[in-house]
Amino acid sequence: MWHHLLALALVLAVHVAVLCRVLLNDDMSSDARAAWFFVLIGFPIIGIVVYLFLGEPWMARSFRRRAATVWEQPIANISAMSGGMSSGLIPDRYRPVFETCASLNGCGAAIGNVASLAADSDAAIRDMVHDFDLARETIHVSFYIWLTDNNGRLVVEALRRAAARGVTCRVVVDAFGSRDLIRSAYWAAMKQSGIKLCVSLVSSLGVSLASISRPDLRNHRKIVVVDNSVTYCGSQNCADPEFRIKPRFAPWIDIMLRFEGPVARQNQLVFANDWAVEYGEDLSSLASEPFPGELEGDCAAAAFGTGPMSPKGSMSDVFVSLLQSAQQEVVISTPYFVPDLQLLASLMASARRKVTTILILPARNDSHVVSAISKAHYARLLASGVKIYEYHGGLLHAKTVVVDGQLTLVGSANMDFRSLYLNFENNILFYSDKNSGDVRARQDIYISSSTQVDEQDVKKRPRLRRIYDNLLTIVGPVF
Known part of the structure; x- marks a missing residue:
């Protein structure tokens, strides 16, 4: 009997310790703290196990040391990557948004860029392959998901052709998202061609908690930089729109933009930091090279990365700054909508101050839980004046925010807790x-x-469904 009591006392002690840890974690938002309390009180044993593995964005101590060393290096030629605000090109009301980005990339806006929007996902891959075939010095690629489908193979072959010409090619893929490519013959073929390959965030059991990272951390970034002067940014993974690993939700509707100009140096810096931390090669000299010549472009742009070691809530801060800068209209598309409290409040505040606020979400989502949480917010958003549209042409995967037809954010970050606080974006x-x-x-x-969501239809949803959806919002920060 005594050993049962001892086991119970041990479990109780661990339970109290974990609850105290939640209360003592100053980096945790109030809604995340409430969600974990709900899980830990309602499901003590399971909650303890889940929290120990998934409760905090903890990284291996060795990873943190390398990252701190890389990030503390000064940017040698910051003038090559900035100047938009000092030139007076950016209106005053948008400057706080760029200042928020400057706190993350260290240099603010870069001027003189030329940008173009790809017609669709296949066109974006064709454009990349064309740039790869013209490359003379370096090609850097980072994708969360890279499939061995048609588009995936096109990029592999273009990189191999470039490597054969003597172009230095570096590739980063997420260990989980691109696991099929890593196990395939295409990965081996790239390695044999002399392409430098890095698998990001590989899970390791290690010998102690200090030597391993949270197992569900993801490098969600999509970065392409060619010859240090051309870069791509958007929502698209290296895959066909048919997305054969989840064909039931196809086609995936993505967006990708090509930028030529100094902003490529900023995206290079994001890639270089990842590469130095995980591969061990210093590319900071590339990121700080002065841009050759002057471009006639009128696009002022700032590239930046966020992740679990960024200032807490920094991605949410960018979204909120964008919403606060709007005067006439803000239009948002995102596949995964699980906002934190400040983002949800800012969306409603935007509509209440008579800014046309439009939110476009997929009608069918590949995540049932995310879809349910999104719908749980509909009533409050609609009551505040936000217009919600559900897209029916596939899974709308494009992450876009456009303010007053002038200021735009594109990239990998969704409006969910993983992108706001956990993923590398x-x-x-x-x-x-x-x-x-x-x-x-x-x-x-x-x-x-x-189809525009009707407020009366939302109010008519069955009570049991509303209870279910609202319960999920309580634990939304856990996902």
């Missing part, structure tokens, strides 16, 4: 009437294939 914020107009026109195409 990358985005580009840009100010340009023409390029923002192109993205805004693309958003209109999404809306034309969508």
